[in-house]
Amino acid sequence: MADAILPYGRQTIDEADISAVAEALRSDFLTTGPRVEAFEAAFARVVDAPHAVACANGTAALHLAMLALKVGPGDAVIVPSVTFLATANCASYVGAKVVFADVDPASGLMTPDTLAEAMTRVGDAQLRAVLPVHLRGDVCDLAALEVLARSVGAVLVEDAPHALGSTMRFGAVAETAGDARHSAMATFSFHPVKTIATGEGGMITTRDGDLAARLRALRSHGMNRPPGAEPWVYEMAEPGFNYRLPDILCALGLSQLTKLPAFVARRRALTAAYERALAPLAPMVVPAARPAHSNPALHLMAVRIDFVAAGRTRAQVMAALAERGVGSQVHYIPVHTQPYYRALNPGLHLPGAQAWYETCLSLPLFPGMADGDVERVVDALAEALG
Known part of the structure; x- marks a missing residue:
């Protein structure tokens, strides 16, 4: 056995990353501070999306996406079978029916044909969302999948942890993975083997300001601060989760993003x-x-x-x-x-x-x-x- 195994994936951390985290540790905010919004804004610029919402990890991002769409019992979500468990589990968390789509055996990707076949197995449930997975970093045929999903009143939620930095072209239009031009939301992960690392961490991008606001409330116990209210006042319209991403990890994410x-x-x-x-x-x-x-x-x-x-x-x-x-x-x-x-x-x-x-x-x-x-x-x- 060799002394050192070359792993299939590994983070790339340098002194600038370490300094960024050390600076955050010396600051007044270890969590819920200014680096969260800074990381969100920088990420949104990179993927050309109007809104980005940071959260605890990629699984939390998928769960929040289901919650934001109000997916629940009686609904169905289609996911490709070739993916990590979280893609299917996020629908199970909210009580929805998981319908598995087949994939192209040469690419591992959901295709319009495999989605169309899966749609025949939805049954009496209401199809609410389709979750294409950009396996390896190759982007699915989002333009065609969007047409199919919309034909039955569903939306796409891109499972894109592998695809940060990927681009695609549908016809004459150049696009960026995560710009959410064909989807309600796109989700990312910053696990150490992903393109950038925060240790653990996730992000959701969207072009819908109302969805972004709902995601931010749901990641923090469902709390909202009413406009003009006293600083200690908050309201909870529905239960949420503690899916926040700390400033310490956002500091690392900001540094990593400059190296993308x-x-x-x-x-x-x-x-x-x-x-x-x-x-x-x-x-x-x-x-x-x-x-x-x-x-x-x-x-x-x-x-x-x-x-x-x-x-x-x-x-x-x-x-x-x-x-x-x-x-x-x-x-x-x-x-x-x-x-x-x-x-x-x-x-x-x-x-x-x-x-x-x-x-x-x-x-x-x-x-x-x-x-x-x-x-x-x-x-x-x-x-x-x-």
Whole structure:
């Protein structure tokens, strides 16, 4: 076993980040202070959205989005099965029915066709929201998904933790992941392996000022301060949650956000190096398919591997990579196969999700990787596959 494993993802923290956090620690506000609004404003500018609301983590962002839309019992939410648990759980938290959509087996993404098929399984519930997941950083076909959702009175809520820095083009229009031009809201995560890190943290962007105000109340126990009221007066129209993001973490987020262009450029350079290095391993190993409209800042370097042709299981390949000092991960186990959701959806078979799961593997990708690390990873993968 190598002394140091190259992980599939890792934060990039420098002295400027540390100084920003230290300055926050020396300030009067450790939470609910000026750095929260500063981080929100800076993030909104970066993704070209009118409003951004910071919160405790990416899961809280999804939960708040459901609460802000007043999704509840009797409603349905469609999510792709290839995602992290939180995408489905946020609908379960509010008592809604979770309907799983299949995905394109080559990209892992929800498509207009897989959404249309899932819509036939909503049943008597009212479809309120569709949650496309920008897996790896590749953006779904939001323009087409929006048309389908609106045809039945639903809205999109983008699950975009992988996509900060990604851009896309629908027709002649250049857009930014998180600008919410096709959705009611977009949600982000700042977990350490994401594009920028705050330790834990999340953000919701929207173009709707009323939704933004509702999100801010719901993240802080449902409290609002009436205009002109005395400074100690607050009102709670409905229960909310303590989903605030402290100033200490917002200080780190502000510092990290200034490095986003450099992070994006480095991720794209590493991705291009991977594509060149992996080419000789085709067709046994190929990068995940990229939609024509998507220009990602990849969070994950996902490849599809024909383990059957290689004569090796994925577990064997991952163990062989680890012996050579290379970490890897699987994104994701289809959520509809988890015991809780399997009991609610007996017999549900989603062939695209299953095909993606059987072949996917995430290789190391983060800005701190050295130039030679890509060849090191690909050489180790070639050896692991024999």
